Amino acid sequence: MIDYLIVGGGMAGCNMAYNLMKNGKTVHMIDEDSDHAASSIAAGIFNPLLPRHRKVAYNANLIYPMITPYYKEFETYLGQQILFEQPIQYFIETNSDLNDWSAMAYSTHLSHWIEVHNTRVPYEFKAPNGFLKIKHSGWVDAKLMGSLMKKKLQVANCFTNARFDYEMLNISDTEINYQHLKAKSVIFCEGKEVKENSWNKNISLKPAKGEILIIKTNLEINYIAQQGVFMAPLGNNLFKVGSTFSWDELDEIPTEAGRKEIIYKFEKFFRGEYEVVDHYAGVRPSSGDRRPILGPLQPYSNAFVLNGLGSKGVALAPYYSELLTQFLLKGDTIEKEVNTSRYKFEVQH
Ligand SMILES: Cc1cc2nc3c(=O)[nH]c(=O)nc-3n(C[C@H](O)[C@H](O)[C@H](O)COP(=O)(O)OP(=O)(O)OC[C@H]3O[C@@H](n4cnc5c(N)ncnc54)[C@H](O)[C@@H]3O)c2cc1C
Known part of the structure; x- marks a missing residue:
């Protein structure tokens, strides 16, 4: 019998599998591999700063300083680079904003997170008011991380590339049965598709569609430029530029409106020559209160959830997959703001 059956192999499932295995547990992951x-x-960017609110993200002190060491260790395990230590340079819009940021960078808690620079940037950027260099920011190749992790699991016979059929799952007090697999517990990490999970009667998401462009331009930078949208270097003159947020049409189809919105915001700070070479869309598994969702899936004692990573899966998955692991192994507390217990379970009659 294995310890944990994991359903879903995105950021949530892969980080869960990694942390459980690091702690000596056995896992089997079932994931329908999807390019969507x-x-x-x-884009895989991690960024603790919320510039419009002039504050840092929820639990930033716990979450962000661990990201770089965590992914460095993870990439050693995977045997290939997945972490890119290219900080965000957030272009400051106006001279008055520059004054405000300068004051905040010296006299508030933000001094741990930002440095204000009023130095020259390449001609292609319209950034006359300097930029903030955001500490503990960078990006991770999330797609590569997932495919390397699943390959590792496959080699160890711990991975099934298939659609999980909830009808075939049996959860009893003592064990989990699914086809030929027997496990002590199951962890659901299906992202936005948790709505298909017939064992879940209470957790619902508020997913957000997002679009990204891949552009080509002759510019060499080793940081992520940002102002309204980000421009993240991929190498070979290619950059990811995005992204959009919409809550209406939750499909993975790129739209003309999305493309126009990105280009409009991008050209506010970029005046170089470029061409759009690709365009993607996907759906973020966001929760209604924008907090991750982790803990027991009520009313079962051996079914658990890691979901609700929203627009920050790269930043949130390390800390919260570790926390869920410590909850499972040692009974560590999961704070109420992120606990599944905030979703009321109603007994079905
Ligand atoms: C345009 C866009 C830009 C983004 N940019 C960033 C960014 O810069 N930084 C950042 O941190 N985050 C970003 N995100 C958010 C990030 O992608 C998510 O937070 C993260 O990927 C969520 O991971 P997940 O594992 O919860 O879900 P998913 O990635 O959706 O993974 C769920 C997996 O479960 C599988 N699955 C579901 N149901 C079943 C089933 N029944 N059977 C088998 N398999 C199943 C799916 O196929 C999938 O492989 C972005 C998202 C979008 C759309």
């Missing part, structure tokens, strides 16, 4: 999954589309 959020983890395959994501």
